[in-house]
Amino acid sequence: MLVVTRKRGEAIVIGDGIEVHVLRLGRDGVRIGISAPPHIAVHRSEVRDQIRKANATAATASSTSAALEQLRSRFTNPGKRREG
Amino acid sequence: MTPSGIAPNGRIQTRFGDFDAVQTHVVTFPEGIPGFAECRRFVLIQADELSPLTCLQSLDAPYPSFLAADPSTLREDYRPELPVPDRAALGDPAGSPLWLVLLTLALHEVTANLRAPIAINPDTMIGRQVLLDDSSYPVSWPVEAR
Structure with a gap:
């Protein structure tokens, strides 16, 4: 498994067109935003x-x-x- | 002979009995279904002995047999919306897909999986189990108490 450290507001890109954004860090959870092409189910x-x-x-x-x-x-x- | 599949006499063996292959349609699930990713080919059996229920029998190992129902016969207010990624995966059906919900016949209860119905494009006979975002649809909805 690839492990990367990201700060709030940073993102990672997967393949062509999938982006995972770190939106907010909390005590018990991380709020993430995912944008993906319409044919990818999340x-x-x-x-x-x-x-x-x-x-x-x-x-x-x-x-x-x-x-x-x-x-x-x-x-x-x-x-x-x-x-x- | 496989544990379930098409016998030399053309009969299809399922957990719910043997059926004539003539009564059936083959549906292709390009990604299988969750838990059965290798099961790409299913026969849709709509036989008198099962009516109004349908049997979905996999032709691929481990040959799972499912009993399914037309959801409109279960709940009139059930209106699944085909999500965009699933619509694309089904080859953009012109109209509404054929919906089926999988039933679980447990010892004391029959439940229907309303959260993840099966959608079939009737033009291409491509199928897919759709995971609905609407969490108000239960995975185990009691059809009846026995």
């Missing part, structure tokens, strides 16, 4: 990790045929729909 890593975990669970969670039938019947009888 996410907090914990959100991505959460989705990874959710996908792993969705791909392996127990799925009895009875549970599947019950779920299908719920969709065809939407009377019991819960409000979100």
Whole structure:
């Protein structure tokens, strides 16, 4: 991993068009600003990790045929729909 | 024979049963999906035995099987917006993409991942799992309590 020291107001450049700016330094956190080309998706890593975990669970969670039938019947009888 | 995939008789094996390959469409996920980066090809199975649900079965190892739903059948107020980077990755679909949400059938609860829906460009059959910025959409939204 590349490690660099930056002061407030300084930035680093990644590849062609990605810039990471140090905006503010606090006691417990650093506020950073990221500018990237429109085709580059930027996410907090914990959100991505959460989705990874959710996908792993969705791909392996127990799925009895009875549970599947019950779920299908719920969709065809939407009377019991819960409000979100 | 792979643990899941297309059998010699043309049947596709999934965690939710075997289905005729004729009933299916192949969707390409150029970047896989989070946690399954190597899974580039999925078959979209819309069979009578599953209707109105859909099965997304990977043709690439480790061959995960997902159960998915049209989100409009779950929540009428769910209106995911396709972020610009994802729109570009899908090849700039002319209209709205096809949205699906992944379901988790746990022992006592079924949940839907509203935070990271699957978007498919119906013209190119390119798909992508979209991470929405809107944190009001839960990763595990309870579809029903059993």
